[in-house]
Amino acid sequence: MFHSVMQELGSLYYDFWFIWPFIFITSLISAIYSLVRDDKVSVKYTLIASISLLIILAGVTAPMYG
Numbered sequence: 001m002f003h004s005v006m007q008e009l010g011s012l013y014y015d016f017w018f019i020w021p022f023i024f025i026t027s028l029i030s031a032i033y034s035l036v037r038d039d040k041v042s043v044k045y046t047l048i049a050s051i052s053l054l055i056i057l058a059g060v061t062a063p064m065y066g
Helices: 002-015 020-038 043-065
Strands: none
Touching: 002 043, 020 043
């Protein structure tokens, strides 16, 4: 099951490869900014950053699942 999920995320990465790094960096900066400003972790930005990083890593490692 994990194998097919990683393949699907890898194909999603290959379709929109130019968007994921910007989404990751923007959401990571927003999460850090909200933590510094409010002293509270923003779950929304942290979740977006983690999902975009997962998609990036799935795209990088997708040829290994071939």
